[in-house]
Amino acid sequence: xxxxxxxxxxxxxxxxxxxxxxxxxxxxxxxxxxxxxxxxxxxxxxxxxxxxxxxxxxxxxxxxxxxxxxxxxxxxxxxxxxxxxxxxxxxxxxxxxxxxxxxxxxxxxxxxxxxxxxxxxxxxxxxxxxxxxxxxxxxxxxxxxxxxxxxxxxxxxxxxxxxxxxxxxxxxxxxxxxxxxxxxxxxxxxxxxxxxxxxxxxxxxxxxxxxxxxxxxxxxxxxxxxxxxxxxxxxxxxxxxxxxxxxxxxxxxxxxxxxxxxxxxxxxxxxxxxxxxxxxxxxxxxxxxxxxxxxxxxxxxxxxxxxxxxxxxxxxxxxxxxxxxxxxxxxxxxxxxx
Numbered sequence: 001x002x003x004x005x006x007x008x009x010x011x012x013x014x015x016x017x018x019x020x021x022x023x024x025x026x027x028x029x030x031x032x033x034x035x036x037x038x039x040x041x042x043x044x045x046x047x048x049x050x051x052x053x054x055x056x057x058x059x060x061x062x063x064x065x066x067x068x069x070x071x072x073x074x075x076x077x078x079x080x081x082x083x084x085x086x087x088x089x090x091x092x093x094x095x096x097x098x099x100x101x102x103x104x105x106x107x108x109x110x111x112x113x114x115x116x117x118x119x120x121x122x123x124x125x126x127x128x129x130x131x132x133x134x135x136x137x138x139x140x141x142x143x144x145x146x147x148x149x150x151x152x153x154x155x156x157x158x159x160x161x162x163x164x165x166x167x168x169x170x171x172x173x174x175x176x177x178x179x180x181x182x183x184x185x186x187x188x189x190x191x192x193x194x195x196x197x198x199x200x201x202x203x204x205x206x207x208x209x210x211x212x213x214x215x216x217x218x219x220x221x222x223x224x225x226x227x228x229x230x231x232x233x234x235x236x237x238x239x240x241x242x243x244x245x246x247x248x249x250x251x252x253x254x255x256x257x258x259x260x261x262x263x264x265x266x267x268x269x270x271x272x273x274x275x276x277x278x279x280x281x282x283x284x285x286x287x288x289x290x291x292x293x294x295x296x297x298x299x300x301x302x303x304x305x306x307x308x309x310x311x312x313x314x315x316x317x318x319x320x321x322x323x324x325x326x327x328x329x330x331x332x333x334x335x336x337x338x
Contacts, residue, residue, distance in 0.1 A: 044234070150287040157290075196226040
C-alpha cells in the first residue's frame with residue numbers, strides 16, 4: 001500500500017508542477033507579448049530554453065526549504081500515513097490550481113502548495129506539526145514580502161530606465177526590445193529554478209517519509225522530471241493569464257515590459273539564493289503594478305489589483321481546507337475498504 005501511495009503522490013507532484021507551469025509560467029512572457037516586443041511563439045522559445053537549464057544553473061536551496069521548512073518532518077512517522085498526508089496536500093493544491101486557472105485568476109501556486117501541505121498535517125498532529133520559526137520567516141515572510149519588493153523595484157526600474165533614456169530617440173525602442181531577450185532569459189532561469197524546486201523538495205520529502213532514503217536529498221533525476229513537467233505545462237496553457245497580467249492591469253509598452261522583467265528577476269534571484277519559495281505570479285504581477293504606478297498611477301486598473309490581492313490572501317486557508325476534506329475522505333474510504 002505504501003509504495004502505491006508513494007508512486008501516486010510523486011505522479012501528482014509532477015501533475016501539480018505541470019499545472020503550475022500551465023497556470024503561472026506564461027506570466028514570464030506576458031509583458032513581452034502584451035507590449036508587442038515578441039510574438040508569443042518567439043517569447044516562449046526563449047523562456048523555455050532558459051527554464052529547462054535553470055535547476056542545473058542555480059542549485060536547489062529552495063527545494064530544501066520546501067522539504068524541511070513547511071512541515072516539521074521529525075514528528076511525522078515514516079510510512080504510509082505520512083505519505084498519505086502529503087498526497088492529500090498535493091491533491092488540494094492541484095484542485096485549487098485548476099479552479100483558479102479556469103477563471104483566469106493569477107493566484108499563487110506557491111500559496112496553494114503551502115496551504116495544501118499544512119492543512120492535513122495540522123488537522124492530524126496539531127500546531128506542533130509546523131516549524132513556525134522557519135515557516136514564518138523563510139516561507140510566509142518571503143511570500144508576503146516579495147510582492148512588496150516587486151512593486152518597489154518595478155517603480156524604481158522604470159524610473160531608472162526613463163531617466164537613462166530621457167534624451168534617446170524613438171529608435172531606442174529597438175534596443176529596448178533587444179534588451180528584453182536578455183531579461184527574458186534571466187527571468188526564465190529564475191522562474192524555472194524557483195518553481196521546479198518546489199516539486200523536487202516534495203518528491204525528496206516523500207521518499208524520505210516512505211523510508212526510501214535516509215535523508216532529504218535532491219537527486220539529478222528529480223531535477224529532470226520536475227523541470228520537464230513545469231516546462232511542458234508552460235507550453236500547454238497560460239493564454240488567459242497572459243491577458244490578465246499583460247493586458248488588464250494597464251497598457252504596456254516595451255520599456256514597461258523590460259522594467260518589469262528587471263524587477264521580477266532581481267526579486268526572484270535573491271529568493272533563489274536564500275532558498276525562499278516565493279510566488280512567481282505575485283512577483284511578476286506586482287512588478288507590473290510598480291511599473292504602472294511609476295508611469296501613471298491612474299493608468300493602473302486598481303479594482304483588478306484588489307481582486308488579485310484578496311485571492312492571494314484567501315488561497316492558503318482555502319487550499320488547506322480543501323486538502324483537509326480530501327484527507328478525511330481518503331482515510332474514510334480506506335477505513336471502509338480495509
